[in-house]
Amino acid sequence: MLATLALASLLRHRARTALAILGVAVSAAMLLDMVMLSSGMRESFRGLLLSQGFQLRLSPKGTLPFDTEATIRSADSLVALIRARPAVAAVSPVLGGQLHFPTTGATVNATALGIEPAVQGDYELVDGRHPVAEGEVVANDALLRALGRSVGDTVRAAAGYDPQLRTLSGQRVLRVVGRVRFIYLAFEQRAAALPIGTLRAMNGPASADRASLAMVRLRPGADVARERVALERQLRTVTVISTVEAIKQVDERLSYFRQLAVILGAVSLVVGFLLVTTLVTVSVNERIGEITVMRAIGVRRWRVVAQILLESTAIMVVASPLGLALGLVTARWLNSILARFPGLPERIDFFLFQPSAAWTALGLLALSGILAGVYPSWRGASLPIATTMRQEAVG
Amino acid sequence: MRVRLPFILLVLPLGVLSAQSAPTSARGLPQDGPRSIAIDGRLAADAGLRVGDRVVVASEPGVAGDTVVIAGIVQRRADPAEIARGEYRVRLHLDHLQSLLGYGDRVDRFAVATRGGAATADAVSRINDAAYGFRAHRSADVAVETSRTFAVVSRFHRAIGVITIVASAIFLLCIMLLKVDERRRDVAALRLIGCSTRTIVGSVVLEAGAIAVLGSLAGVAVGGAASWIVNQHYQAVYRTPLRFSIVTADIVMLAVSLSLVLGIVAGWLAARRLVRTPPLALFGR
Numbered sequence: 001m002l003a004t005l006a007l008a009s010l011l012r013h014r015a016r017t018a019l020a021i022l023g024v025a026v027s028a029a030m031l032l033d034m035v036m037l038s039s040g041m042r043e044s045f046r047g048l049l050l051s052q053g054f055q056l057r058l059s060p061k062g063t064l065p066f067d068t069e070a071t072i073r074s075a076d077s078l079v080a081l082i083r084a085r086p087a088v089a090a091v092s093p094v095l096g097g098q099l100h101f102p103t104t105g106a107t108v109n110a111t112a113l114g115i116e117p118a119v120q121g122d123y124e125l126v127d128g129r130h131p132v133a134e135g136e137v138v139a140n141d142a143l144l145r146a147l148g149r150s151v152g153d154t155v156r157a158a159a160g161y162d163p164q165l166r167t168l169s170g171q172r173v174l175r176v177v178g179r180v181r182f183i184y185l186a187f188e189q190r191a192a193a194l195p196i197g198t199l200r201a202m203n204g205p206a207s208a209d210r211a212s213l214a215m216v217r218l219r220p221g222a223d224v225a226r227e228r229v230a231l232e233r234q235l236r237t238v239t240v241i242s243t244v245e246a247i248k249q250v251d252e253r254l255s256y257f258r259q260l261a262v263i264l265g266a267v268s269l270v271v272g273f274l275l276v277t278t279l280v281t282v283s284v285n286e287r288i289g290e291i292t293v294m295r296a297i298g299v300r301r302w303r304v305v306a307q308i309l310l311e312s313t314a315i316m317v318v319a320s321p322l323g324l325a326l327g328l329v330t331a332r333w334l335n336s337i338l339a340r341f342p343g344l345p346e347r348i349d350f351f352l353f354q355p356s357a358a359w360t361a362l363g364l365l366a367l368s369g370i371l372a373g374v375y376p377s378w379r380g381a382s383l384p385i386a387t388t389m390r391q392e393a394v395g
Numbered sequence: 396m397r398v399r400l401p402f403i404l405l406v407l408p409l410g411v412l413s414a415q416s417a418p419t420s421a422r423g424l425p426q427d428g429p430r431s432i433a434i435d436g437r438l439a440a441d442a443g444l445r446v447g448d449r450v451v452v453a454s455e456p457g458v459a460g461d462t463v464v465i466a467g468i469v470q471r472r473a474d475p476a477e478i479a480r481g482e483y484r485v486r487l488h489l490d491h492l493q494s495l496l497g498y499g500d501r502v503d504r505f506a507v508a509t510r511g512g513a514a515t516a517d518a519v520s521r522i523n524d525a526a527y528g529f530r531a532h533r534s535a536d537v538a539v540e541t542s543r544t545f546a547v548v549s550r551f552h553r554a555i556g557v558i559t560i561v562a563s564a565i566f567l568l569c570i571m572l573l574k575v576d577e578r579r580r581d582v583a584a585l586r587l588i589g590c591s592t593r594t595i596v597g598s599v600v601l602e603a604g605a606i607a608v609l610g611s612l613a614g615v616a617v618g619g620a621a622s623w624i625v626n627q628h629y630q631a632v633y634r635t636p637l638r639f640s641i642v643t644a645d646i647v648m649l650a651v652s653l654s655l656v657l658g659i660v661a662g663w664l665a666a667r668r669l670v671r672t673p674p675l676a677l678f679g680r
Contacts, residue, residue: 013576016572019565019568026558030562062456163527236457278570279573282573334554334555338547340547342547
């Protein structure tokens with residue numbers, strides 16, 4: 001009975017109800033997007049950092065990994081020290097640099113990563129094999145395209161320029177042995193990975209025994225926080241950051257988006273709430289006579305309240321799935337815009353769908369739907385019966 | 396006061412010193428006392444440093460480094476590229492930084508002042524013809540490349556703006572429908588006493604326009620206040636003079652015009668619906 005009356009009331013003004021549902025759907029879409037934005041970026045980054053199982057990262061003291069050109073000295077002995085720790089399962093040293101590939105008429109530049117292939121965690125192999133021997137290299141599609149090379153080809157590369165001799169320095173002929181996808185590099189960033197020894201040799205004495213970063217994988221059950229503190233105490237020249245701290249750093253840098261998400265999410269919720277409140281209030285005002293007659297013939301006050309609350313909740317319930325679907329579409333669109341953020345790893349999703357985000361958005365919408373009906377229902381149920389009937393009769 | 400800075404990363408282009416912050420000793424002159432440096436306001440505030448303090452700067456932790464005097468404290472420019480970066484900045488004389496880093500006679504980049512547009516193009520082409528291992532770029536091109544982050548953020552803002560406009564259009568249409576619907580009896584009475592549908596539609600549209608203008612003016616006031624709060628908050632958070640939100644005349648014009656158009660369209664649609672309904676039906680009979 002309650003549901004029938006609420007439905008009849010909503011269907012009486014179809015255009016109005018349809019517009020309200022549409023308005024709430026857009027607000028719901030925005031709300032879902034903002035809930036996804038506020039938590040998705042962090043979760044996506046956490047997933048990215050843990051994708052290869054490395055829980056700790058060591059970078060030169062006072063820096064974040066690859067944030068500057070600073071490198072760690074005596075990297076080999078430092079790696080040996082870390083590997084000797086009982087909680088450590090694997091250590092992957094990485095040296096960052098640049099490679100220059102002279103081609104006819106121009107030079108193609110690319111990011112170079114010197115790695116230990118057996119323990120590397122910077123790329124996923126798509127085709128071919130890892131660069132295990134001196135003079136072998138793997139590259140991503142962007143670089144192979146720019147060079148017009150494929151797996152099995154050789155390519156001439158240099159580590160720098162010597163302006164006085166006007167020649168490329170640290171030249172080598174490298175054999176492309178694999179096609180890879182880099183995990184932490186930006187969209188369309190040209191990159192190659194080669195054994196760390198080869199890159200050091202190409203760079204010359206300045207890079208001898210140096211590394212830009214070392215990633216540490218701990219044994220199952222090891223206490224990450226305790227190991228981080230112990231490593232930082234033992235190794236004075238490096239900063240050791242755990243995934244939690246890395247996420248905190250990223251949170252700080254991208255806090256703008258989180259705050260924007262909170263503000264816009266709140267605004268969306270308020271807009272949806274106001275829309276439903278206005279609509280239900282006007283609807284109650286129009287039906288004052290009807291409500292009073294219902295009360296006069298013995299309909300209890302709580303039933304009047306329940307009917308009006310049901311109307312506002314119904315609008316939210318019908319609009320929510322529509323809004324969630326719309327939200328997923330707009331999230332994809334917005335994500336495609338932010339995916340072009342320079343320097344950001346290609347795999348970071350700003351709008352990561354998680355069931356918890358959808359439930360949060362739905363919960364907030366349902367709550368605001370109920371709250372939106374509180375004022376009009378209270379007003380409808382507390383009308384003085386005799387006076388209202390008289391006023392309605394007189395007009 | 397003598398402080399040892401554990402490890403200062405020197406990331407600014409070498410030798411770039413602003414007039415008010417230039418360290419006091421001139422480049423190339425023999426140094427009797429310690430060299431001078433300039434530090435940024437954030438570092439000064441966080442480390443409790445003042446002009447005249449002596450600090451030790453080193454390129455890496457564990458290295459002896461040089462004792463230097465803080466000759467100036469500089470405020471960061473209102474540069475959007477710097478806001479998300481929390482690192483401290485230190486400015487040194489070029490030769491001092493080169494020796495500290497073991498950089499030899501190298502620099503990361505030169506800035507070249509030219510005598511105008513044609514001279515710039517000529518200089519770029521001549522430098523690139525003669526250069527090996529480096530390239531000359533026009534400042535405008537560099538600006539385009541380095542502002543890609545803000546181009547992305549700007550596109551994101553525009554996309555959010557489109558969604559907001561759609562939501563407000565629906566909200567406005569809904570409110571106008573309700574507003575006009577509330578006047579069913581008035582409209583019915585006007586129709587019965589002989590007012591033309593044109594007059595009724597005109598009056599409703601006029602009312603809708605007035606509400607839209609008043610609403611958008613109130614919105615401009617709220618937007619101005621919100622913008623002020625946003626600036627106060629983020630300037631404090633990022634310790635920068637950068638203005639994060641600016642309400643310009645163009646934005647106000649766009650908001651008011653959009654709201655006026657939406658209000659008039661919504662009013663016209665709602666009024667047309669009303670005048671097409673027979674007056675007695677509007678009375679509920």
